Amino acid sequence: MGLTSGTLLATAGIVCAAGLTALVLLWRRWVGRLVVLRAVGILACELLIVVTVGLVINRWGQFYPTWSSLRDNPAAATQPVVQRPDPGLTAAAPDGAQVGYLLRWPATPLGMTGPPLVWLPPTYFRDPTGALPVVMVVAGADAGPAYGAWSGNDVPVGDRPSGGCVVFVRVSGQPAGGLLTLPAQLVHDLHVATHGWGVVGIATAAPAAYRLATTDPVRFGPVVEVGTPGGRADLAGALDLALSQAPPALAPPVVLPTLAPTEGL
Amino acid sequence: VSPDSPLAVVLLAGLAAVAALTTALIWDRVRDWRRWLIRPAAVLACLLTATASTVVGANYIWDFYGTWHELAGVSTSENAPSAHAVISVSSSGSRVVRFVVHGRASGLTLTAYAYLPPGYDDRLKAEQLPVLEVLDGYPGSPHVWFSALHAQSLLDQEIVSGRMAPTVVIFPYQSPSSTHDTECVDAVGGLAVDTFLAVDVPTTVIHEFRVRPDGAAWGLLGYSTGGYCSVNLAMRHPTRFAAAASLSGDLHPTIDATTGNLFAGDETARNLNDPLWRVAHLPPVPVALYLATGLDDRSLLPEIGQFTALARPPMRVTTAGISRTGHTEAAWRAMQPPAYDWISSWLAGPLPSSGLSR
Numbered sequence: 359m360g361l362t363s364g365t366l367l368a369t370a371g372i373v374c375a376a377g378l379t380a381l382v383l384l385w386r387r388w389v390g391r392l393v394v395l396r397a398v399g400i401l402a403c404e405l406l407i408v409v410t411v412g413l414v415i416n417r418w419g420q421f422y423p424t425w426s427s428l429r430d431n432p433a434a435a436t437q438p439v440v441q442r443p444d445p446g447l448t449a450a451a452p453d454g455a456q457v458g459y460l461l462r463w464p465a466t467p468l469g470m471t472g473p474p475l476v477w478l479p480p481t482y483f484r485d486p487t488g489a490l491p492v493v494m495v496v497a498g499a500d501a502g503p504a505y506g507a508w509s510g511n512d513v514p515v516g517d518r519p520s521g522g523c524v525v526f527v528r529v530s531g532q533p534a535g536g537l538l539t540l541p542a543q544l545v546h547d548l549h550v551a552t553h554g555w556g557v558v559g560i561a562t563a564a565p566a567a568y569r570l571a572t573t574d575p576v577r578f579g580p581v582v583e584v585g586t587p588g589g590r591a592d593l594a595g596a597l598d599l600a601l602s603q604a605p606p607a608l609a610p611p612v613v614l615p616t617l618a619p620t621e622g623l
Numbered sequence: 624v625s626p627d628s629p630l631a632v633v634l635l636a637g638l639a640a641v642a643a644l645t646t647a648l649i650w651d652r653v654r655d656w657r658r659w660l661i662r663p664a665a666v667l668a669c670l671l672t673a674t675a676s677t678v679v680g681a682n683y684i685w686d687f688y689g690t691w692h693e694l695a696g697v698s699t700s701e702n703a704p705s706a707h708a709v710i711s712v713s714s715s716g717s718r719v720v721r722f723v724v725h726g727r728a729s730g731l732t733l734t735a736y737a738y739l740p741p742g743y744d745d746r747l748k749a750e751q752l753p754v755l756e757v758l759d760g761y762p763g764s765p766h767v768w769f770s771a772l773h774a775q776s777l778l779d780q781e782i783v784s785g786r787m788a789p790t791v792v793i794f795p796y797q798s799p800s801s802t803h804d805t806e807c808v809d810a811v812g813g814l815a816v817d818t819f820l821a822v823d824v825p826t827t828v829i830h831e832f833r834v835r836p837d838g839a840a841w842g843l844l845g846y847s848t849g850g851y852c853s854v855n856l857a858m859r860h861p862t863r864f865a866a867a868a869s870l871s872g873d874l875h876p877t878i879d880a881t882t883g884n885l886f887a888g889d890e891t892a893r894n895l896n897d898p899l900w901r902v903a904h905l906p907p908v909p910v911a912l913y914l915a916t917g918l919d920d921r922s923l924l925p926e927i928g929q930f931t932a933l934a935r936p937p938m939r940v941t942t943a944g945i946s947r948t949g950h951t952e953a954a955w956r957a958m959q960p961p962a963y964d965w966i967s968s969w970l971a972g973p974l975p976s977s978g979l980s981r
Binding site for chain 2: 385388389393394396397398400401404407408419420421422423424426427428430431432433488489491551553554575576579602603604605606608609610611612613614615616617
């Protein structure tokens with residue numbers, strides 16, 4: 359018999375009515391020393407009324423839908439899954455925990471002029487479990503320091519923030535499909551945040567940055583422009599601004615199971 | 624003796640027993656015309672004492688209200704101090720303070736509590752922190768979070784472990800009367816609670832605490848009615864709140880005897896406060912939503928399924944289910960740590976007042 363079933367409710371109602379009837383019928387017989395039974399009868403009937411009303415309210419509000427929800431403790435959230443840094447990366451950057459590491463990505467994604475550069479700050483190596491915030495910087499093939507961009511395969515120290523990872527990419531004039539696939543690869547291979555990424559678009563690549571942000575609005579936040587009319591002049595300031603809008607580095611969360619699509623339907 | 628103490632329950636249960644015994648004893652002793660007065664009065668006394676002990680017993684179990692004023696439905700802003708009064712300090716160094724929100728936009732003046740994380744006064748002194756506005760269910764009050772739901776210790780646990788960023792957490796009252804469920808909306812011709820929570824509370828908090836003023840760092844979280852409030856407020860004010868977490872919250876406003884006719888028959892006003900209607904009929908807004916429920920909460924599961932199917936980017940929806948919980952405080956205790964971690968991952972983090980360290 360379910361806790362919110364009509365059968366239980368009807369049973370409670372019948373028992374309650376029976377209790378009240380018995381109290382009325384027996385009232386006159388309980389005299390002398392038995393008068394205490396009257397008090398017990400009153401309290402018992404009050405209890406029956408409270409239980410019945412409680413069951414009605416519970417059926418209406420579905421507070422305790424099952425006996426199990428009344429009796430058992432809920433299942434606990436699952437423990438965090440501890441992430442580890444890629445061992446090859448740790449070997450390549452022995453001083454990473456002190457100075458950070460500028461990683462040259464091993465492949466050139468579609469629509470880019472060369473392999474992306476990924477700045478991993480010292481925090482990345484000091485805390486192998488934290489998910490660091492990420493900013494993606496998109497520049498055109500021809501954008502150099504004059505536009506606030508980096509040059510060649512090196513990034514100035516001033517454009518390497520300690521508060522998060524930065525992905526530097528150069529796109530060619532062609533549609534950069536690799537821009538959309540690269541974040542998933544980075545999330546898979548590095549311990550970085552899955553969402554809340556900042557985007558910086560430099561000069562002529564600003565439209566590509568906007569396309570990226572609007573195509574994947576779940577992962578990316580607002581775009582910061584550099585080297586455009588109305589945009590910022592310096593990349594360092596743009597990175598600060600983008601990181602200030604991103605979630606901080608966080609340890610792996612405790613989680614509950616996600617609802618399967620069929621569970622809600 | 625507070626209304627959530629076992630002593631109050633024992634006293635009132637004793638009073639109910641005395642009323643029952645007195646009724647039993649005097650029933651045959653009163654005769655002539657006086658029995659028509661005394662016997663009904665005795666029965667009434669039995670009913671009243673039984674009702675009172677049941678109400679206080681329920682309050683003891685579920686910790687809805689911490690003071691007799693609240694339990695009786697008296698205004699929650701009365702006698703509140705204007706300065707920050709410390710309510711509790713944890714072993715981790717966090718503290719809860721009480722303050723008053725004088726709502727200029729809404730015209731409401733209500734008490735609120737602020738959780739200040741460990742290190743707020745020293746290690747984090749140079750940082751502006753993100754903010755979480757936390758809302759309770761109905762019946763309920765902020766007191767529920769600190770008693771039955773153990774919010775202070777759970778927040779300490781998540782922040783100290785690094786799963787949640789240091790955050791200032793605000794627990795505002797959502798109604799001047801504990802007997803009136805406002806559903807956190809601007810009632811047509813009534814209380815402007817939406818304005819109070821989305822405008823007045825942020826204005827006061829930004830002025831009185833060291834927090835980030837921008838919406839990217841503000842979130843909402845609530846259970847039951849507070850969960851509905853959180854989702855509704857976030858969808859209505861996406862520039863003020865970046866994320867919201869609902870623990871067993873409906874996705875439509877409840878209208879019943881405790882709310883009164885909030886929308887006075889104005890269908891448009893009702894629809895605009897209905898997250899399910901909004902997600903189906905209005906352009907999606909850039910907020911992240913976390914919808915958690917007990918897997919045996921059969922009334923809520925279909926709503927979440929419907930909402931999730933309708934949600935489109937840039938709105939982001941994460942769902943979570945927990946077994947054997949129902950619509951209970953045990954559920955909301957278990958749901959809190961994952962919800963805190965989740966919402967922190969969607970809010971902009973602490974910001975050094977002097978800019979980011981490089």
